[in-house]
Amino acid sequence: MIDLRSDTVTRPTAAMRSAMANAEVGDDVLDGDPTVRALETEVAALLGKDAALFFPSGTMANQTAIWLLAEPGTEALCDARSHIVDWEFAGAAVLRGVQMRTLTPLGETIRAIDVERGLRAPSRHAPRATLLCIENTHNGAGGMVTPLPELQALAAAGRAAGLNVHMDGARLWNAHTATGAPLHELAAVADTVMVSFSKGLGAPIGAALAGPKALIDAAWEVRKRFGGGMRQAGIIAAAALHGVHQHLSRLHLDHDNARTFAHLVAGAGGARVVAPDTNIVMFDLRAGQRVAPVVAAARAAGVAISDWSPTRIRAVFHLDVSAADATSAGHIVAAALAG
Numbered sequence: 001m002i003d004l005r006s007d008t009v010t011r012p013t014a015a016m017r018s019a020m021a022n023a024e025v026g027d028d029v030l031d032g033d034p035t036v037r038a039l040e041t042e043v044a045a046l047l048g049k050d051a052a053l054f055f056p057s058g059t060m061a062n063q064t065a066i067w068l069l070a071e072p073g074t075e076a077l078c079d080a081r082s083h084i085v086d087w088e089f090a091g092a093a094v095l096r097g098v099q100m101r102t103l104t105p106l107g108e109t110i111r112a113i114d115v116e117r118g119l120r121a122p123s124r125h126a127p128r129a130t131l132l133c134i135e136n137t138h139n140g141a142g143g144m145v146t147p148l149p150e151l152q153a154l155a156a157a158g159r160a161a162g163l164n165v166h167m168d169g170a171r172l173w174n175a176h177t178a179t180g181a182p183l184h185e186l187a188a189v190a191d192t193v194m195v196s197f198s199k200g201l202g203a204p205i206g207a208a209l210a211g212p213k214a215l216i217d218a219a220w221e222v223r224k225r226f227g228g229g230m231r232q233a234g235i236i237a238a239a240a241l242h243g244v245h246q247h248l249s250r251l252h253l254d255h256d257n258a259r260t261f262a263h264l265v266a267g268a269g270g271a272r273v274v275a276p277d278t279n280i281v282m283f284d285l286r287a288g289q290r291v292a293p294v295v296a297a298a299r300a301a302g303v304a305i306s307d308w309s310p311t312r313i314r315a316v317f318h319l320d321v322s323a324a325d326a327t328s329a330g331h332i333v334a335a336a337l338a339g
């Protein structure tokens, strides 16, 4: 099976498993784990932040950032198709008493203009906003990149309104790879940045939250409260470090494979493909066609893809998909679309 359902389906390579097996460990809740510390130090440096904290998941790191940067009883602004809104079970509302105010962008993802249009006029009758959340790359928009100048303008629009800024950079690695913009410049627009190790970098688990020292010290407490204190976590931090060292530099191959696939699928059975910026390909079916039979036909022929909505399919390229796989998958899915 060529599994294109997500870039989270990768299995650790033999070299990654060996790094995990040989990791030096300690009790990271009690007095520290050296491999976790090494990962946090390296990620903070890559992102140009004072400090970073290792998390079991991107979701917990996002929710920790919201806890720290948004005041209860206020609003956090974000793109209407953000992971924080679509896939985190109303965590901001349940955990922190924060209302997510979703912005439907004029284009594909939010830009400065969308923040300006979405801000409420100050009023004694309406909630204040305290936070802007940015997702880069944007999963729901098909792995779309917000390039550095637009990202800077977007964050500046939030800052001008007095908002803190958090970046869900689960795939910031891909934005960096696609545009060549340095990670630390992309990260500089936000107070806190979440990056994921379990997607393009191929680790089995883990994310980090990076930011100023005082915030990351406070994040330690919030992570513990959420049940995210991890003991001999060096075992998994070693996998994340291996991913940063060995797999960051190969992400462009996933982008190439996504383009190959997109090219083969475009127009098949009338499908419209969103030209991929990075490793995610979204395609919309012709009017009247349903996703379920297409997904089933592709699966029967050896390719797993996701039904993103009743009319949209997602295919994601990653470490376990070769260039040859991308080409065969493109032919198989094109046939499923045409059939």
Ligand SMILES: Cc1ncc(COP(=O)(O)O)c(C=O)c1O
Pocket: 056, 057, 058, 059, 060, 062, 083, 084, 135, 137, 138, 139, 168, 170, 171, 196, 198, 206, 207
């Ligand atoms: C954009 C984005 N943010 C956050 C997450 C959450 O990461 P995790 O699955 O580690 O909780 C994901 C996972 O797919 C994601 O795509």
